[in-house]
Each structure stands twice: as C-alpha cells, then as structure tokens.
Amino acid sequence: QILNDEMCEICEVWTAESLFPCRICHRVYHDGCLRRMGYLQKDSAVEVTETAHTETGWSCYYCDNLNLLLTEEEMYSLMETLRNCKIIPGVCLTLDDFLHYKHQVHKQQFERTMPEAQEEQAALQFNALDPDKKGHIEWQDFLSHESIQLLQKIRPQNALLRLLTPKERERARAAFLALDQDNDGFIGEGECRQARHTWFRKHQKEMLSCNVSISHVGPISEGSPASSRNGKSPEKILPATKQETRNIDWPGFLRENVAYILAARPNSAALHLKPLA
Numbered sequence: 001q002i003l004n005d006e007m008c009e010i011c012e013v014w015t016a017e018s019l020f021p022c023r024i025c026h027r028v029y030h031d032g033c034l035r036r037m038g039y040l041q042k043d044s045a046v047e048v049t050e051t052a053h054t055e056t057g058w059s060c061y062y063c064d065n066l067n068l069l070l071t072e073e074e075m076y077s078l079m080e081t082l083r084n085c086k087i088i089p090g091v092c093l094t095l096d097d098f099l100h101y102k103h104q105v106h107k108q109q110f111e112r113t114m115p116e117a118q119e120e121q122a123a124l125q126f127n128a129l130d131p132d133k134k135g136h137i138e139w140q141d142f143l144s145h146e147s148i149q150l151l152q153k154i155r156p157q158n159a160l161l162r163l164l165t166p167k168e169r170e171r172a173r174a175a176f177l178a179l180d181q182d183n184d185g186f187i188g189e190g191e192c193r194q195a196r197h198t199w200f201r202k203h204q205k206e207m208l209s210c211n212v213s214i215s216h217v218g219p220i221s222e223g224s225p226a227s228s229r230n231g232k233s234p235e236k237i238l239p240a241t242k243q244e245t246r247n248i249d250w251p252g253f254l255r256e257n258v259a260y261i262l263a264a265r266p267n268s269a270a271l272h273l274k275p276l277a
C-alpha cells in the first residue's frame with residue numbers, strides 16, 4: 001500500500017524498467033541520472049544497481065546522510081563541540097582520536113572522568129564504525145554517528161518518531177507482528193532489544209547472513225555482528241521464550257527502536273549506533 005513515486009526524482013521522466021527505489025523514502029531514480037549528478041562514485045554505482053531491488057535495498061542521497069536530519073542550530077552545536085575537541089572536519093579518526101574525543105565530551109558535559117565501562121562501549125562503537133578493520137573511521141561515518149547520538153540526546157522521543165517514513169514504520173510493524181506470535185499485542189523485552197540489531201541491512205559479502213527477510217526477527221546466525229556480543233549464545237536471544245514477561249506493546253516497541261531504525265539508514269557498511277549487548 002506504500003507507493004513509490006512514478007517519476008525519477010532528478011529528471012522527472014517516467015521509464016519504469018530502469019528506476020531504482022530508495023528503501024527509506026518514496027523517491028525513485030535512474031542510475032544514469034544519479035551518475036550524471038555525481039551521486040554515484042566508484043563502489044556506490046555497483047551498490048545501487050545490485051541492491052536497490054533486493055532485501056538489503058539502497059538509500060538515496062537524502063536518506064543516506066543522517067547529518068541532514070539536524071536543524072541548523074543542532075548542526076552548529078555539534079560543530080562547536082567538535083571544534084572544542086580539536087576534531088578537524090573531513091579527516092579520518094583513529095581509535096585514540098575517537099576515545100580522546102569521547103573523554104573530552106564526557107568531561108565537558110558531566111565535569112568528571114568517563115567511567116571505564118563507558119570507554120569500553122566507546123571502543124565497541126569504534127569497531128562498529130570500522131567494519132573493515134582499517135584502524136580508522138571515515139569522517140562521514142563519524143559524522144553520522146555523532147548526528148544520531150545528538151538527536152537521541154536532545155530531541156524528545158515523539159520528535160524522533162515523526163522522522164520515520166511510512167516504509168520504516170511498515171517494516172517495524174512487520175517485525176513486531178512477527179514477534180507477537182500469540183497476537184495479544186505484546187512482546188517480550190528481550191525480543192524488543194533483539195530487534196535493534198535487525199534494522200541494519202548492510203551490503204557486504206561477509207555479512208550476507210544479515211540479509212534476512214523483514215518479517216524474520218529471529219535468531220542471529222553465526223558470523224553476523226550480533227552473534228559475537230559478550231559470548232551470549234544465540235539460544236538466549238530466541239524469540240518467544242515462555243517465561244519472559246511480554247509487556248512491550250507496539251508504541252513501546254517503536255519508541256525503543258526508533259533511534260536504531262534511523263541509524264540504519266546510511267548505505268555505509270558501518271554501524272552508526274551500535275545496540276548495547
């Protein structure tokens with residue numbers, strides 16, 4: 001029932017067979033038009049033609065950039081923070097840069113040292129932003145991560161919910177219904193947390209196991225990023241465990257997941273908001 005546009009966003013011409021839809025919004029594009037406008041470089045040309053019509057999907061240039069979700073004031077405040085911490089826009093960050101930055105931000109905000117547990121979380125987030133283990137994270141991925149963190153921090157949850165597109169809501173709804181197997185409108189807290197891992201659909205050969213159907217929020221298969229968390233066995237995160245209290249309803253599910261649904265928008269293989277284990 002969610003319809004894509006019929007005409008290419010760029011040239012406004014209708015030629016159905018070669019249009020590529022965005023997985024987030026209603027827009028559709030010719031790959032030729034994207035190339036002509038300079039939106040497709042190197043790998044991304046392959047990405048759009050290979051993935052736009054698959055389960056992984058492809059995000060258009062409006063939806064790919066989480067930084068565009070910030071208002072002018074929010075952007076200003078983020079840039080101010082970066083400047084105070086001597087982060088140079090456009091430059092990659094190493095783990096040391098990243099941790100140093102997180103420490104400084106924490107100190108400025110809370111006027112005390114960042115606890116060790118939080119530093120560990122930050123290191124895990126760094127790894128999630130560096131899926132190819134290059135030892136540094138790209139500026140764009142860092143910016144996307146900081147943008148979603150800022151949104152999570154300063155906007156009320158209802159405001160975040162308003163950012164979801166009909167496609168994102170529909171996918172979340174399908175995931176919720178799949179978890180609510182007895183149809184009473186409630187799912188368990190564990191299932192709700194587990195769902196946070198499932199929004200990230202990344203185009204990467206070694207992560208093909210993440211390519212699950214949208215209606216399948218099930219056990220995490222071996223080799224997917226979530227399976228290595230804390231050595232937790234996959235059995236522990238199976239849905240529908242009898243003893244778990246099932247008290248999360250649909251609005252609660254959406255609230256708990258909204259930041260992760262938004263964080264999953266970029267095409268980049270990085271995880272811009274790593275769910276806690």
Ligand SMILES: [Zn+2]
Pocket residue numbers: 008009010011012013029030033
């Ligand atoms: Zn076009």
Ligand SMILES: [Zn+2]
Pocket residue numbers: 022023024025026027059060061062063064
């Ligand atoms: Zn889009």
